[in-house]
Amino acid sequence: MVKFIESELVQLKKEVDEMWTLVYNQLDRASEAVLTLNKEMAQQVIVREKRVNAFELKIDSDVEDIIALYNPVAVDLRFVLAMLKINTDLERLGDFAEGLARFVVKCEEPALDPDLLKNIRLEEMFTQVLSMLETAKQALNEESLEIATSVFAKDNLIDEINGDVTKKLVDYIGKNPESLSLCLNLISVFRKLERSGDHINNLAEEIVFYIDAKVLKHQGKTDENYPQNNNK
Amino acid sequence: MNKIDVKDVNFYYGNFQALKGINMQIQEKSVVAFIGPSGCGKSTFLRLFNRMNDLIPDTRMEGQILIDNEDIYAKGVPVDELRKRVGMVFQRPNPFPKSIFENVAYGLRVNGIKDNEFIRHRVEETLKGAALWDEVKDKLKESAFALSGGQQQRLCIARAMAVSPSVLLMDEPASALDPISTAKVEELIHELKKDYTIVIVTHNMQQAARVSDKTAYFYLGEMIEFDNTKKIFTNPSQISTQNYITGRFG
Numbered sequence: 077m078v079k080f081i082e083s084e085l086v087q088l089k090k091e092v093d094e095m096w097t098l099v100y101n102q103l104d105r106a107s108e109a110v111l112t113l114n115k116e117m118a119q120q121v122i123v124r125e126k127r128v129n130a131f132e133l134k135i136d137s138d139v140e141d142i143i144a145l146y147n148p149v150a151v152d153l154r155f156v157l158a159m160l161k162i163n164t165d166l167e168r169l170g171d172f173a174e175g176l177a178r179f180v181v182k183c184e185e186p187a188l189d190p191d192l193l194k195n196i197r198l199e200e201m202f203t204q205v206l207s208m209l210e211t212a213k214q215a216l217n218e219e220s221l222e223i224a225t226s227v228f229a230k231d232n233l234i235d236e237i238n239g240d241v242t243k244k245l246v247d248y249i250g251k252n253p254e255s256l257s258l259c260l261n262l263i264s265v266f267r268k269l270e271r272s273g274d275h276i277n278n279l280a281e282e283i284v285f286y287i288d289a290k291v292l293k294h295q296g297k298t299d300e301n302y303p304q305n306n307n308k
Numbered sequence: 309m310n311k312i313d314v315k316d317v318n319f320y321y322g323n324f325q326a327l328k329g330i331n332m333q334i335q336e337k338s339v340v341a342f343i344g345p346s347g348c349g350k351s352t353f354l355r356l357f358n359r360m361n362d363l364i365p366d367t368r369m370e371g372q373i374l375i376d377n378e379d380i381y382a383k384g385v386p387v388d389e390l391r392k393r394v395g396m397v398f399q400r401p402n403p404f405p406k407s408i409f410e411n412v413a414y415g416l417r418v419n420g421i422k423d424n425e426f427i428r429h430r431v432e433e434t435l436k437g438a439a440l441w442d443e444v445k446d447k448l449k450e451s452a453f454a455l456s457g458g459q460q461q462r463l464c465i466a467r468a469m470a471v472s473p474s475v476l477l478m479d480e481p482a483s484a485l486d487p488i489s490t491a492k493v494e495e496l497i498h499e500l501k502k503d504y505t506i507v508i509v510t511h512n513m514q515q516a517a518r519v520s521d522k523t524a525y526f527y528l529g530e531m532i533e534f535d536n537t538k539k540i541f542t543n544p545s546q547i548s549t550q551n552y553i554t555g556r557f558g
Contacts, residue, residue, distance in 0.1 A: 081555060147514055149541045152554045289543035 102173035118180035128170030227280035317371035341516035344526035395468030401460030403452035438466035458489020
């Protein structure tokens, strides 16, 4: 028998899925815009940010309706709460994409030094963030704890790249003093990507909460071996 | 401390087994809710606690039910005394065709109490306990039928409380009430658990979630799951429980 709430939850998942795709595309375009300093593409990202915000409001409103009208419990409640928090995290990721695009728009350089880019591993950082976001989405679609927890391990690489970048940029500024302003902005770019990794970690934690009713947040570094360690 | 201890209870209507191997401990001064689809045995189980099923012909119980460590189905247990200790409130308010005062005083008088001052004091105390006193104190001699449905139900709760039971059984006590009256009955249950052990059967899942400390889910005469209410409504252990409370049952 088809229940009212069932169709509402299916619809909510569909909307979150669309929002997820939109935010992924925003970060993907922002990545390309940053790496190539493509101002036109950056402008597209900035314009599309309004769609992300509109989506967030729509999902918030739908979650409010479901809670008010259908009183979800147990797995349904966990799903709705997870979608609400995932919605917030996705919106923040959208903000970061916009912030990256604004870096490109303001950047006065014609292109980034390829040797610098290689040294600071910026492309690798972008690739990793996008990979995490895709993996988390796959975890939700397949309702897989295993895939969700694989996201946590990916965040380690992001932290590692981010941890090295300040020193590398300081060294670069020492040799190229005219690049001071650019390098400071690049630190901000890395900061946004590192924070993106944290938000994608949050997405994975919410998926674990939905599937397994386990709260992983605020436990220090998220246990990438969950749930195996949890069962010991 | 356990108030009620149920051990391996089976119950039969003729050849039909309505309850299968139920074990349960109910703590003193707690609220336990029984949920489950119609015909699952929850009301049958509730009625075992004050031997109401004794009144139904061709029924049979196996196992033990202990209240205050005393087997209530042991030979020689006076059922009238048991029902003084274990009061019951039914689905529909069923006040007697008497005044408000006499409805509450009835149980006391039946039990041979003749001290009018004591009765007056006890009626007032009980009506206050049932959160009804302020609404009826100026019309105690009026017919109980003049009260609203919600007031009548709280009067019935007061009537059950008047003889100082320690356990209150409630069989869907708010199912015939409007939301405001329901809220009052639920608030009352919350207050009463300071002094009473309460077992409530309800079809209203949100009500079970709101008022009870523990919830038992029954299906086809079996107790599928019995756990803290918070656990049942956030992360039940059994898929069958989850399907029922999320409305996916059947």
